[in-house]
Amino acid sequence: xxxxxxxxxxxxxxxxxxxxxxxxxxxxxxxxxxxxxxxxxxxxxxxxxxxxxxxxxxxxxxxxxxxxxxxxxxxxxxxxxxxxxxxxxxxxxxxxxxxxxxxxxxxxxxxxxxxxxxxxxxxxxxxxxxxxxxxxxxxxxxxxxxxxxxxxxxxxxxxxxxxxxxxxxxxxxxxxxxxxxxxxxxxxxxxxxxxxxxxxxxxxxxxxxxxxxxxxxxxxxxxxxxxxxxxxxxxxxxxxxxxxxxxxxxxxxxxxxxxxxxxxxxxxxxxx
Amino acid sequence: xxxxxxxxxxxxxxxxxxxxxxxxxxxxxxxxxxxxxxxxxxxxxxxxxxxxxxxxxxxxxxxxxxxxxxxxxxxxxxxxxxxxxxxxxxxxxxxxxxxxxxxxxxxxxxxxxxxxxxxxxxxxxxxxxxxxxxxxxxxxxxxxxxxxxxxxxxxxxxxxxxxxxxxxxxxxxxxxxxxxxxxxxxxxxxxxxxxxxxxxxxxxxxxxxxxxxxxxxxxxxxxxxxxxxxxxxxxxxxxxxxxxxxxxxx
Numbered sequence: 001x002x003x004x005x006x007x008x009x010x011x012x013x014x015x016x017x018x019x020x021x022x023x024x025x026x027x028x029x030x031x032x033x034x035x036x037x038x039x040x041x042x043x044x045x046x047x048x049x050x051x052x053x054x055x056x057x058x059x060x061x062x063x064x065x066x067x068x069x070x071x072x073x074x075x076x077x078x079x080x081x082x083x084x085x086x087x088x089x090x091x092x093x094x095x096x097x098x099x100x101x102x103x104x105x106x107x108x109x110x111x112x113x114x115x116x117x118x119x120x121x122x123x124x125x126x127x128x129x130x131x132x133x134x135x136x137x138x139x140x141x142x143x144x145x146x147x148x149x150x151x152x153x154x155x156x157x158x159x160x161x162x163x164x165x166x167x168x169x170x171x172x173x174x175x176x177x178x179x180x181x182x183x184x185x186x187x188x189x190x191x192x193x194x195x196x197x198x199x200x201x202x203x204x205x206x207x208x209x210x211x212x213x214x215x216x217x218x219x220x221x222x223x224x225x226x227x228x229x230x231x232x233x234x235x236x237x238x239x240x241x242x243x244x245x246x247x248x249x250x251x252x253x254x255x256x257x258x259x260x261x262x263x264x265x266x267x268x269x270x271x272x
Numbered sequence: 273x274x275x276x277x278x279x280x281x282x283x284x285x286x287x288x289x290x291x292x293x294x295x296x297x298x299x300x301x302x303x304x305x306x307x308x309x310x311x312x313x314x315x316x317x318x319x320x321x322x323x324x325x326x327x328x329x330x331x332x333x334x335x336x337x338x339x340x341x342x343x344x345x346x347x348x349x350x351x352x353x354x355x356x357x358x359x360x361x362x363x364x365x366x367x368x369x370x371x372x373x374x375x376x377x378x379x380x381x382x383x384x385x386x387x388x389x390x391x392x393x394x395x396x397x398x399x400x401x402x403x404x405x406x407x408x409x410x411x412x413x414x415x416x417x418x419x420x421x422x423x424x425x426x427x428x429x430x431x432x433x434x435x436x437x438x439x440x441x442x443x444x445x446x447x448x449x450x451x452x453x454x455x456x457x458x459x460x461x462x463x464x465x466x467x468x469x470x471x472x473x474x475x476x477x478x479x480x481x482x483x484x485x486x487x488x489x490x491x492x493x494x495x496x497x498x499x500x501x502x503x504x505x506x507x508x509x510x511x512x513x514x515x516x517x518x519x520x521x522x
Contacts, residue, residue: 060425085426089419094519095441105427107437138520 005160005192006034006057010066012217013052025217027052029066032211032220034160034194039186041195041203043249044213045257050196053218054164057194058085070160084158084191088165092137092145099124099133102151109156123151126185143174147181154185161186163195167202175199176234179206183233200253204246205236212252215259222252306487315492324477324493331462331474332500334390338397339458343451345398346405350447351435353406354413370403379465388471397461401454408450412443445519448512455504463497 012028027049034040044050055061056068059079068075070083092101103120111119124130127147137145146166153161163182167175179202186193197203203210210224226245228236236242288308294300295307306314318324353360375396382392416439424438440447466475474493481489516522 058426060422079426079428083426085422087419087422089417091417091419091423093420093438093441095444095515104437108428108433136518136520138518 004033005036005038005071006032006194007069008032008056008066009069011053011056011063011068012065013049013056013061014064027056027216027218028063030219034192037190037192038208039183039193039195039206041197041207041210042213043197043200043203043210043253044218045215045253045259046198048213048215048256049218050213051164053213054085054162054194054196057160058083058162060085082157082159083162084153084156084160085162085164086146086149086153086166088168090137090142090145090169091149094137097134097136098129098140098148101137101148102129102155105152105156119155119157123154126154126188127151127181143170143178146170146178150182150185154189157189158191160192160194161189163193165196165198168198175202176205180233182206187230200246200249201237201242203249204242205234210245210249212249213256215256221256224248303485303487306491310488311491311495314488315495318489318492318496324474324489327472327474327477328496330390330472331466331497334394334473335397335458335462337390338394338461339401339454341394341398342401342405342454342458346402346450346454347409347440347447349402350406350409350413351440354410354439355431360410367403367407375399375461376464376468379468383469388469393462393465393470393473396465397458400457400461404453404457405447405450408453409443409447411449412446413439415446416442445512445515445521448508448515452505452508452512455501455508459497459501 009031010029011032012030013026015024015026016022017024030053042050042053052061056063057070057075059075062076070080073080093104096104099120102123103116106116106119109116124133127150129144129147129151132140132144137148140148146169150166166182167178170178182193182195183206185191195203195206204226207226208228210226212221212224213219214221224245227241291300291305292307292309295302295305295310353363378399379392379396382395386392386395420438420442421434424434429437462473463475463478466473467479470476474497478490478493481487481493513522
């Protein structure tokens with residue numbers, strides 16, 4: 001259970017700015033271990049490099065320095081097998097039906113006949129998409145489209161699921177319900193989940209551990225353990241510790257958020 | 273039938289009726305134009321006797337070849353140019369000014385190069401259409417959301433698979449805009465060059481009929497060309513609309 005599933009050592013990302021000259025130091029140096037099977041969330045001020053961190057783990061970007069490893073093997077801009085990503089933006093293919101969207105990633109997988117269909121059927125059932133198999137994404141709500149994207153990731157049976165603010169575009173009630181669904185999936189699949197979010201309560205509700213990141217260049221300031229049982233749902237918000245944990249995240253984050261919008265944090269010396 | 277369609281049909285019918293009346297009353301004399309009802313009868317007899325079948329077949333075949341070449345070369349070139357940023361920057365201004373070139377002016381040169389056969393005519397039709405297909409393919413490819421490209425990378429698609437399974441399917445409705453142009457341009461190129469200089473085809477027959485004041489041949493052939501190009505255009509537009517509706521865009 002406590003085997004490191006993903007390890008980051010001295011990971012740094014520097015972007016050069018073509019045309020403008022100069023460089024932007026976006027991230028790091030940063031060390032992080034994700035335990036196998038845990039639900040890990042990352043919160044941080046806007047532009048702190050959260051998404052860059054996710055892209056480095058997904059193999060969508062390459063670190064300028066340091067090493068990222070998944071299951072002991074280094075990821076160097078290669079998309080590792082066993083990693084699924086759900087993005088904030090709508091990533092449904094608009095010309096494909098729900099089932100064809102879900103089966104998209106399986107096109108390349110060599111599967112026994114019948115296996116493809118049964119995986120798609122299971123994912124449709126799991127994400128509550130029954131009855132919409134032949135619908136096109138444009139006929140679905142934003143929440144339903146995001147379910148399709150999650151289902152498309154699930155059929156690949158990923159061991160690590162990366163979620164890049166997947167509920168960012170949804171309304172509050174849908175977010176809570178989607179959060180419960182993700183918790184259920186996490187328990188059922190046994191996968192490690194890495195969630196990027198800007199919603200502190202969402203992080204507290206869902207995660208086992210929450211990393212708070214600094215303003216750019218993004219570093220990890222603190223890791224908060226929630227100590228929730230594995231069997232849990234959105235009702236943890238009623239728990240007395242929920243408020244205290246969320247408050248702790250905000251305490252760490254407030255100063256950083258002030259910095260990122262260019263204001264000094266904290267109460268001035270001698271002030272009220 | 274919805275109201276817009278009814279209005280459209282009525283407007284067309286009214287225009288034809290006015291034309292018919294003007295011809296019948298003599299405002300438009302018979303040497304200038306036959307009444308539409310007469311043109312319809314003449315067209316029917318032309319098709320029934322098969323008198324111009326060879327000419328019709330030649331024009332439709334050549335236009336078909338020019339169209340198919342413009343579409344296939346245009347899409348392939350669009351995909352290739354989209355992938356090469358430097359080439360794209362170099363070519364964009366040329367595409368923007370391309371339609372300032374009177375392509376038909378090159379026809380005599382092409383006849384010298386390829387002889388007075390089908391090849392120069394097909395080339396003219398192709399040259400007119402291909403750039404419209406390239407430009408619209410590029411427009412469609414430019415619109416592919418970045419997140420779909422990321423999803424394709426996560427799915428470990430090869431560059432060819434990305435083009436055939438993600439970017440081109442996304443771009444199809446935009447490519448179809450270019451395809452509609454390619455239909456019109458193929459016919460303009462073929463008929464135009466048949467008018468100017470050729471040994472057959474509908475354009476040649478229309479020009480021949482014109483020189484001989486043979487309105488019973490000229491107008492039916494013009495109407496036939498219109499019928500073919502408009503039906504082709506409508507079919508593609510329908511397809512385009514169906515695809516956009518599926519995406520909630522129409």
